[in-house]
Amino acid sequence: MREDDASWDEDVRLAVYHAFADHGRAPTAPELADAAGGSLAVAKQALHRLADAHHLVLDDCEHVVLAHPFAARPLGFSVMGAHTLWWGGCAWDSFAIPHLVEDEPEVLVATRCPGCGQPHALVVNRAAPPEGAQVAHFLVPVARMWDDVLHTCANQRLFCCESCVDAWLAETGQDKGCVLDLVTLWRLARGWYEGRLERGYRRREPGTAAAYFAEAGLAGPFWAATAGV
Template sequence: MAVYAHFARTGTAPTVQDLAATTGFAAADVRGALGALHASRDLVSRDGRIVMAHPFASIPLGFSVMGASTLWWGGCAWDSFAIPHLLHEEPGVLVATRCPACDTPHAWVVGRTAPPAGDQVAHFLTPVDRIWDDVVHTCANQRLFCSTRCVEAVHKEPGYVMDLATLWRLARGWYAGRLESGYKRRDPVSAAAYFAEVGLRGPFWGLTA
């Protein structure tokens, strides 16, 4: 909770010292807790530094997300579109990126009431059952492109391509409750049901249809 509250408020990852001051725990206990949270996939740390606490990131992975007074790194297309759904004080955020193929800049105001307009597409390279093999690589390859032609210019064997409306539906409820005590990630069965509900199909998402 302390990690996520700090990310939400500041746009940056808390340090061990920040967390010790917030929680009252000793620094050694904070380090141990962060190691346990990394092992349980509740956050991603490298060399003692928090790299990701989905949907927030402390490193640039292709997206900036600007609120009324806070700037976040979006961990990927999915996470960038999820941030306004998680932060109820932000009715809309400006998500900005560049097409990985042609470097065309793109930006959308992403809110909670409807998907943003646009003909761009999201491309996910890594199938859902392989996401945590290297989650930073996975997130770095969930990008937004001008079109399927731009996707194919970068990826000779594309993964999964979806339109902005599907991406928005995917992001809308995925992290519901993430900032609240008692949050638990979806198990594989409920995750598959969620993917099907938002319009995703096929084995890429662990689905038969």
């Protein structure tokens, strides 16, 4: 990759993330072209390199589907701030948005329990975890999260309680992953995407990811990373 390619990549990455953070949507074609010196073709090349590096996810039409913690389409969570409405990519991402977007320190996260369909709405802010008996269930271990990231995100959901998790697993025939209470989920989300809206952001390597997970109270084989996350 040429040095100018790397420069375009970072400009395009920032255009993607700021479109989501500021407007709750993916960047338009003109916005992408502007970030790549006026060339949409150069921008699309940068998008593919960014997808290969796991900075974002593209669909078959080269549209940005995910730029964690933001999603371009409904994946089970709406996240409403004072000024912006987002689709959250998953429970983890939905709790992360108020920590990342400076002008939105508090949001309303809305979803439904996959086990029983009960609606849930939680106020999530930077000051303290939300109160509640709900739990998050993560189906896919960290080492396999990018094998099919849309499947991973679709299966990081909030449930009424662990009994609803067990009922849903029995109905779907899937093995149990990791269950987190709201406090642990909030700690996981709090600083995970720190710096993602800034130039020069780097994804965590396995060692630093493991240390971060441990600080949030998460350890063991499920949380063992084998590549950058």
